[in-house]
Amino acid sequence: MKFGKITLFVLAAFALVFSFILFLGSFSQTGTSIPVWFSIILAGIGFIMIFFATRAEPPAETGQNVTVNIDLPGQVGMDTIKCKSCGGVLSEKDIKLVAGAPVVTCPFCGTTYQLSEEPKW
Known part of the structure; x- marks a missing residue:
């Protein structure tokens, strides 16, 4: 108060x-x-x-919407991503950003794991 x-x-x-x-x-x-x-x-x-x-104060903002845009440099080739457990094809809607890390959840078997980028060298 x-x-x-x-x-x-x-x-x-x-x-x-x-x-x-x-x-x-x-x-x-x-x-x-x-x-x-x-x-x-x-x-x-x-x-x-x-x-x-006890007069009401103006309401505070209840929450914020965060939009994450990823800008990829140059030409990027997209390979299909498959589930490591069942081999099902994953789409972009199955990938979410959790605590700053990309996490994928398989809609077929329900397996959840973190995506990692492997070095290109």
Whole structure:
């Protein structure tokens, strides 16, 4: 919570507690009379502070969509990718980027493994 909200809640609590004490003290028979309206105004100020402290803030962004585009240099020949377990042909929709590494899941046997690029030398 922000400092301003905490301050408003604390001040509202003090205002409500003191308004209740003053309300009870206004009916004392000791001769000193505290007006009832003063405690009612103090309670109203406390409730107004609670209202402003609980007002809704603008909603924060819930999430971000991340799009990864891979630019390949020059001419790139695409070979068919086959599953290491069952030999099924994998398509580009079966490859996902997980924690920065390409991971493929075979739609036929359900095997999941990380793709690795082997050196061309």
